[in-house]
Amino acid sequence: MGHLLEIQQITKSYGTDIILADISLKLEPGKALALTGQSGSGKTTLLSIIGLLQRATSGKVIVNGRDVTKAPVEEQAKLRAQYFGFVFQRACLISSLTALENVMLPAWFARSGKETEKYARSLLARFDLTHRLNHRPQELSLGQLRRVALARALLLKPAILLADEPTNDLDPALASSVADSLLQARSNGSSVVIVTHDPQLAARADFIIHLQQGSL
Amino acid sequence: MTFLIWKSLLHRKLQTLSIVIAIAIGVAVIFCITALYQGVHSGMEISKQRMGADIVIIPGGLTMEPSLYLFGGATTNTYMPKNTLDAVRMIPGVTNATPHFFTNTLTADCHDIGTNNRMLGYDPASDWIIGPWLKKLHKTELNADEVILGAKIPTWVENKIAILGKWYNIVAIAEETGTTLDYSLFVSMDEARRVVSANRQLKSVWEKQGPPDELISAILVKVSDTANINNVVTGIQQIGYVQTIVAAEVKKRITDQFTVLLLLLGGVGALTVLASLFQLFSRFYTLTWDRQAEWGLYLAIGASGRDITYIVIGEAIVISLTGSLAGLLLGGTLYQAGLAILESYQSFPFIGPSWFFLALLSLSLIGIYVILGALAAWFPSYQGRQVDPSTIMTRGEFD
Numbered sequence: 001m002g003h004l005l006e007i008q009q010i011t012k013s014y015g016t017d018i019i020l021a022d023i024s025l026k027l028e029p030g031k032a033l034a035l036t037g038q039s040g041s042g043k044t045t046l047l048s049i050i051g052l053l054q055r056a057t058s059g060k061v062i063v064n065g066r067d068v069t070k071a072p073v074e075e076q077a078k079l080r081a082q083y084f085g086f087v088f089q090r091a092c093l094i095s096s097l098t099a100l101e102n103v104m105l106p107a108w109f110a111r112s113g114k115e116t117e118k119y120a121r122s123l124l125a126r127f128d129l130t131h132r133l134n135h136r137p138q139e140l141s142l143g144q145l146r147r148v149a150l151a152r153a154l155l156l157k158p159a160i161l162l163a164d165e166p167t168n169d170l171d172p173a174l175a176s177s178v179a180d181s182l183l184q185a186r187s188n189g190s191s192v193v194i195v196t197h198d199p200q201l202a203a204r205a206d207f208i209i210h211l212q213q214g215s216l
Numbered sequence: 217m218t219f220l221i222w223k224s225l226l227h228r229k230l231q232t233l234s235i236v237i238a239i240a241i242g243v244a245v246i247f248c249i250t251a252l253y254q255g256v257h258s259g260m261e262i263s264k265q266r267m268g269a270d271i272v273i274i275p276g277g278l279t280m281e282p283s284l285y286l287f288g289g290a291t292t293n294t295y296m297p298k299n300t301l302d303a304v305r306m307i308p309g310v311t312n313a314t315p316h317f318f319t320n321t322l323t324a325d326c327h328d329i330g331t332n333n334r335m336l337g338y339d340p341a342s343d344w345i346i347g348p349w350l351k352k353l354h355k356t357e358l359n360a361d362e363v364i365l366g367a368k369i370p371t372w373v374e375n376k377i378a379i380l381g382k383w384y385n386i387v388a389i390a391e392e393t394g395t396t397l398d399y400s401l402f403v404s405m406d407e408a409r410r411v412v413s414a415n416r417q418l419k420s421v422w423e424k425q426g427p428p429d430e431l432i433s434a435i436l437v438k439v440s441d442t443a444n445i446n447n448v449v450t451g452i453q454q455i456g457y458v459q460t461i462v463a464a465e466v467k468k469r470i471t472d473q474f475t476v477l478l479l480l481l482g483g484v485g486a487l488t489v490l491a492s493l494f495q496l497f498s499r500f501y502t503l504t505w506d507r508q509a510e511w512g513l514y515l516a517i518g519a520s521g522r523d524i525t526y527i528v529i530g531e532a533i534v535i536s537l538t539g540s541l542a543g544l545l546l547g548g549t550l551y552q553a554g555l556a557i558l559e560s561y562q563s564f565p566f567i568g569p570s571w572f573f574l575a576l577l578s579l580s581l582i583g584i585y586v587i588l589g590a591l592a593a594w595f596p597s598y599q600g601r602q603v604d605p606s607t608i609m610t611r612g613e614f615d
Binding site: 048051053054073074077078080081082086088092094095096097101105106108109110152156 | 217219220223224226227228509510513514515516517518519520521522523604605606608
């Protein structure tokens with residue numbers, strides 16, 4: 001099976017401060033990878049580089065067989081829309097938009113709003129949020145916010161789902177529910193990369209990579 | 217994405233509203249001042265061309281504000297002997313002089329037009345004002361049952377009009393002149409005198425001075441370009457029982473008054489415009505810092521730099537457009553109210569700006585504000601494009 005994502009000898013530094021050193025990994029379709037490590041070990045930075053949100057100081061990022069390390073900014077934006085779904089540490093929802101509208105955001109930027117609205121509704125229904133479609137973020141509970149954010153990440157059926165501490169601050173039952181939803185994306189052929197401190201969540205991934213002071 | 221623009225603007229209602237109001241006030245003030253200035257300017261120009269009289273001679277003892285006489289259309293049933301005209305023609309420097317005979321329509325007569333307007337009899341032999349209009353109609357003079365209506369005469373029906381119990385055929389509606397002529401009805405001198413003779417209510421006005429056939433109400437005088445107008449005025453005053461109105465002096469005084477007024481209003485307008493622009497620019501400048509996380513999120517989930525530009529500049533354009541349109545509505549109202557207030561204080565030549573001028577002014581104001589809005593949003597949109605999308609990884613919830 002070919003690799004959906006491959007990073008080769010990634011290094012990230014700010015001046016003399018080395019955040020990541022010589023990181024390489026490969027990810028196959030339908031698999032989940034957990035990135036663990038202490039705070040400040042470079043997990044979130046690595047996730048940002050994988051998701052083309054920032055550039056590595058050196059090394060390569062290869063998506064679906066194509067080296068996108070030096071792709072122009074606009075090209076990277078297109079690649080993000082085409083391949084990646086993001087679940088951030090916080091829900092990061094726009095307070096002027098309803099739950100449904102927040103989920104629809106990626107579709108609007110991808111100019112596929114009308115076709116995907118039905119799917120957005122079905123995602124929110126799957127996350128038991130049908131009765132909250134027209135509620136704004138400030139009217140939702142923490143768990144509901146996380147599920148809306150997850151629905152947003154899944155909307156365009158991304159090939160690679162990236163999640164940064166998705167169960168942080170959640171009670172065990174809710175954390176388990178969110179983890180279920182994340183890992184379920186594998187059944188559609190999506191790869192999942194999860195940054196987590198939660199050993200139970202990490203244990204449910206297909207692979208675990210532990211970072212320590214920027215190195216594997 | 218247009219949806220995002222609306223949502224963002226509606227979410228920040230107070231900010232949006234305050235800037236829309238600021239723009240609206242700026243646009244309204246500019247619109248109002250420009251339209252008023254244009255109206256007065258046109259009125260001055262046209263009145264100069266149409267009236268063509270350097271001096272107007274009226275009977276002595278008439279205590280009326282010259283501007284009201286020249287531009288306000290006030291009815292003045294006062295008379296002087298018609299041989300005054302011969303004396304005026306003898307004065308050196310006078311190149312042409314033509315008499316007018318005034319009476320007025322009545323407001324209470326059921327066989328009248330219902331408003332109090334000046335009825336003006338003219339002399340076809342010496343006239344240079346009414347004649348050109350008649351030439352267009354291939355006529356040399358008006359018959360006894362014919363009338364030309366001034367541009368601002370309010371009532372006429374199916375080419376006929378009843379004046380003091382008699383029906384007249386309306387030969388033409390005169391072009392707007394910005395002067396007293398706009399409020400006048402033009403008939404032949406003989407007809408005007410006949411009307412005055414026949415009406416009992418008007419008899420008390422003329423009977424002390426003799427029969428109407430021997431009277432005139434005003435003389436319009438043209439002065440040679442080489443003559444000193446002050447000498448001509450002195451010559452006229454020596455005739456006795458007359459007073460002179462020098463049109464140029466009246467116009468200059470009105471122009472000066474309007475210039476001062478418009479400078480004051482223009483100053484207020486300029487300050488308002490500057491304030492609205494400052495608010496527009498500062499609002500969008502603060503966006504640069506306030507909404508970095510939002511734009512970072514958009515970029516992270518697939519928005520392009522062009523999308524961010526579209527959203528930011530789109531917001532600015534919607535605000536500018538809404539403010540401009542509201543300002544034009546407000547400006548239209550201000551213009552009408554301002555004109556009414558000014559007219560109540562001062563009679564002046566005024567020709568309302570054409571629809572074309574107003575449309576051009578409106579489009580220009582909209583265009584200028586939309587461009588300024590886009591300029592105000594240019595820096596934030598540029599900064600928005602430069603936002604590092606990875607900032608979203610470390611951000612908390614945001615507004």
